[in-house]
Amino acid sequence: MKVDKELLEAIDFDKGGGLVPVVVQDAKTRDVLMVAYANREAVEKTVETGFAHYYSRSRKALWMKGKTSGHVQKVRKIMIDCDEDTLLYIVEQSGVACHTGNWSCFYRILAEGDK
């Protein structure tokens, strides 16, 4: 990917103990698909390869999304937020994003509408 090196260096990993949350949005449908976490290595692998990589907090390891399932995320664009501690990946999702088989991890309504 074409990278803004200054912004890459500016990512504030310290606030989250070496990790930043990554919001993942599908480029076509604009659905929010999931939230995962990335360390510096995961972000670097993502910009190098163009495919989303994250850091698993439970397995304490770098992972490429879809490496085993085939449900990869081709990253079109990475946005950084105002205080540089959160990223937004705009992706082309292959298959589904959620390990449950749902398109998005946000498939359940907790609350809705007016009082």
Added chain:
Amino acid sequence: MKVDKELLEAIDFDKGGGLVPVVVQDAKTRDVLMVAYANREAVEKTVETGFAHYYSRSRKALWMKGKTSGHVQKVRKIMIDCDEDTLLYIVEQSGVACHTGNWSCFYRILAEGDK
């Protein structure tokens, strides 16, 4: 708001030390506006009032988005993710979401396109 009480009770605040990240998406444009954090009280205030409330990690206090700026977020829907540790607020944003004056906090491109 009309609440699924079982899902409200199911929110896993422990993983994040009493907080969950909240992704905020505009209902109309479907832009991802910001990521903030909520404790149980902030979620309860949100469903009670229908306006987005968060917990400020720096100020260590509950806050209602837009209370001083007027840039409130009327919450249409709250979604919960598969592992119940992240929320998605679908909102009607008044004014702008970002304290910088930008519509979204994600206004800068860190990386783009193919290699």
